[in-house]
Amino acid sequence: MSNRSVMLAVVFLAGLLLAGSLFITAGSAYAQGAYSDKDLALGTYGEDVRQVQQCLSHLNYNTGGIDGIYGPQTVSAVSAFQKDQQLVIDGIAGPETQWALFKIVSQLQKDLTSVGFDTKGVDGCFGPATVSAVLSFQTANKLKADGIVGPETKKALEQAVAAKKANTSATVVYIVQKGDTLSEIAVRYKTTVKAIKDANKLSSDLIKVGQKLVIPSGGSTPTVPSTSTTPSRQGRFGELVPWSEAQKIFKVGMIATITDFDTGLTYQVKRLGGSNHADVEPLTAADTAKMKQAYHGEWSWERHAILVTVAGRTIAASQNGMPHGTSTINNNFPGHFCIHFLGSMTHGNNQWAPSPAHVDAAHQAMVRKAAGLSS
Incomplete structure (x- = not known):
C-alpha cells in the first residue's frame, strides 16, 4: 500500500471516530435531558x-x-x-x-x-x-x-x-421584600395602589415576602426604597424556599426560632443534621415545654405548619412532634424531630419511616399552609 493510501485510510478512520464521538456525546446530552x-x-x-x-x-x-x-x-x-x-x-x-x-x-x-x-x-x-x-x-x-x-x-x-407578548414594553415584576407595603411600592414606582391591585387581581392590601407583583405599565424606574422597617403582614407567612436552598440557610449547628402557625407559640431549636430534611432538637427544657404545649401536651407524628426564622429569613416549613433517634442536648426531649421544607423527603427505610425516601404529601401541605398558599 502506498504512503498516500495509508494517509487516506488514517484520515477516513479518524473521521469515523470523530463522528462516533459526536454521536455518543449527543446521545449522552439527550439522555441527561x-x-x-x-x-x-x-x-x-x-x-x-x-x-x-x-x-x-x-x-x-x-x-x-x-x-x-x-x-x-x-x-x-x-x-x-x-x-x-x-x-x-x-x-x-x-x-x-x-x-x-x-x-x-x-x-x-x-x-x-x-x-x-x-x-x-x-x-x-x-x-x-x-x-x-x-x-x-x-x-x-x-x-x-x-x-x-x-x-x-x-x-x-x-x-x-399571550398578554406578555402583546405588551412587553413597560411591564415590571417586583418581588416583595420584608417591610414592604402596597402604598410604599406604589410611590416607589410612581403608580397607585389600585392599579397594582387590579394588575395582580388582589382583593386586599395584604402582601407577603417573596410575592411577585406585576407593576402596571404606568410604573417607571423605582425611587430609592423606603427605610421603613414596619413588617408586612406581621410575619404571618413564610417564604416558600426549596429544601436545596433551605438547607444552606439553616445549616447544621445553627439555632432557629420556630413559630407554630396555628397557636403562635414560639421556641428555639438547634439543627442536629439530616440530608433529606432537617433533624433538630429543642434548645432547652423550656423550649421542649413550649413545643409540647403546641401539641396539646402529647407528642405526636402529626404535621404542624411552622415558620422557621434563621439567618434573617422566615421560611415556610412543617414539622412532626415525635421524639425519635439521636439526642445530644439535655433538654427533656428524648431524641430529635424532623422539619420539612418545600420538596424535602423522608429518610426512609428505618423503623420510623419503613417506606423508601419520598416527598411526604402531608408535610408539603403544611409547608404550603405556612406560606399562605392554602388554608
Whole structure:
C-alpha cells in the first residue's frame, strides 16, 4: 500500500471516530435531558422513575404517588401522556416518551419565567423551584394552588404568555421584600395602589415576602426604597424556599426560632443534621415545654405548619412532634424531630419511616399552609 493510501485510510478512520464521538456525546446530552436512556417499565424502580413520576404528576397525570416505583398506576399515567402526545401507547417510558416529557416541562419553565415566575433555570425537570413557580402563579391568578398544571392553570398561563407578548414594553415584576407595603411600592414606582391591585387581581392590601407583583405599565424606574422597617403582614407567612436552598440557610449547628402557625407559640431549636430534611432538637427544657404545649401536651407524628426564622429569613416549613433517634442536648426531649421544607423527603427505610425516601404529601401541605398558599 502506498504512503498516500495509508494517509487516506488514517484520515477516513479518524473521521469515523470523530463522528462516533459526536454521536455518543449527543446521545449522552439527550439522555441527561430526557432523564434516562433506559426503557422504564412495570417493575423498574429508582431515581429515573421518580423524576418521570414527578413530571407526570405535576402535569396532571396521576402516577399513584412519587415513590420511584414503576407500578400499574404509573403505566396508566404514561399511557395517557403518550396518547395526548400522539406517541406509541405502550405504557413504557422509553427515550422518545421521556424526551417529549422533557420538552413540555422545559417549555413550561420558559413560559413561567417569561411572565415573572422564575423556575431558576430551564432543565426539563419538575423540581422544587418549578413547583414553587407554579404555586406562585396559581396563587397570583386565584387558582387552586396545588402545583399541578391542570386545564385551568394551563389556560391561564397561555393567556398570560399571550398578554406578555402583546405588551412587553413597560411591564415590571417586583418581588416583595420584608417591610414592604402596597402604598410604599406604589410611590416607589410612581403608580397607585389600585392599579397594582387590579394588575395582580388582589382583593386586599395584604402582601407577603417573596410575592411577585406585576407593576402596571404606568410604573417607571423605582425611587430609592423606603427605610421603613414596619413588617408586612406581621410575619404571618413564610417564604416558600426549596429544601436545596433551605438547607444552606439553616445549616447544621445553627439555632432557629420556630413559630407554630396555628397557636403562635414560639421556641428555639438547634439543627442536629439530616440530608433529606432537617433533624433538630429543642434548645432547652423550656423550649421542649413550649413545643409540647403546641401539641396539646402529647407528642405526636402529626404535621404542624411552622415558620422557621434563621439567618434573617422566615421560611415556610412543617414539622412532626415525635421524639425519635439521636439526642445530644439535655433538654427533656428524648431524641430529635424532623422539619420539612418545600420538596424535602423522608429518610426512609428505618423503623420510623419503613417506606423508601419520598416527598411526604402531608408535610408539603403544611409547608404550603405556612406560606399562605392554602388554608
